[in-house]
Amino acid sequence: MTDFRCAAASRERGDDLAGTASTVRSYLLLEHAGPWGVDVLRDARLPYGLGVHLREAAGQHRFRVLLVRRPGRRGVDGGIRLFACRAAGPESWTETALLDELNDVRDLDLAPLGAGLSLGLEPHDAPLLAVCTHGRHDACCAELGRPAALALAGGPHADAVWETSHVGGDRFAGNVVVLPRGLYYGGLDAATAPAVADATAAGEVLLDHFRGRSDLPMGAQAADAALRRDLGLTGFDDVLARSVRVEGDLTTARFEVAGHGAREVVVRRVPGETAYQLTCSARRDNPVPRHEVVEVREARET
Incomplete structure (x- = not known):
């Protein structure tokens, strides 16, 4: 059905x-x-061959390429902005450069990026708010992401805002990724997106709409979110991941929690019982898995 929208269906189901x-x-x-x-x-x-070059480099060196643009702007003026970001908790960083033309990216040695090492570019201390508006990939990303991007661009944090290509999780549109921390948010619109920008500026996680941290496996992301909600902790570094162990459907994540010492959270991945169309263009239905917190305990001394 051409009028099917995966984000509306996901919200109606109440997907976690x-x-x-x-x-x-x-x-x-x-x-x-x-x-x-x-x-x-x-x-x-x-430029000819650049897409293949970037795809091969990203696959070999383990980084993700996103195309970005300023909200509502079609042209590139005064050079082409490039950012390299590493999501690593308190050690996260961003570097930037202004290129004369797109092909200049070929001159960069991108291998260090996947290992979390500097590319030798200019440090960029301010966070980035990357709003997925990739409508050709999924209609929901354009219909819900663009109003969110424009709302952010009209606010006090406009310099941080970029529209971006596909970031994952079309059914959670509108999606915003806070870089370099790798904080993913979903279910946003023009009314709710500014709260993400305000929280980010304050060094805090907005627990409403929080999908997880991209530098953790999905089970550990769910554990991190559960701890934060249970204890009301919103600071970026209030919950620090120390180790993650995955055994089958169980993930055991150990955290250092501000004011509460070390905690371990055991999370089970529960497969969905019913299959659904998870993107607007999906050709087959898939189950919707979820994460169930099995246990939260004080961590044993190691």
């Missing part, structure tokens, strides 16, 4: 947000006004 962030630690953001097509590295109007 926690534990649904893409698992990515390193990001490369490259300014490109568009159009982006369905697959940005294949379909966007990049």
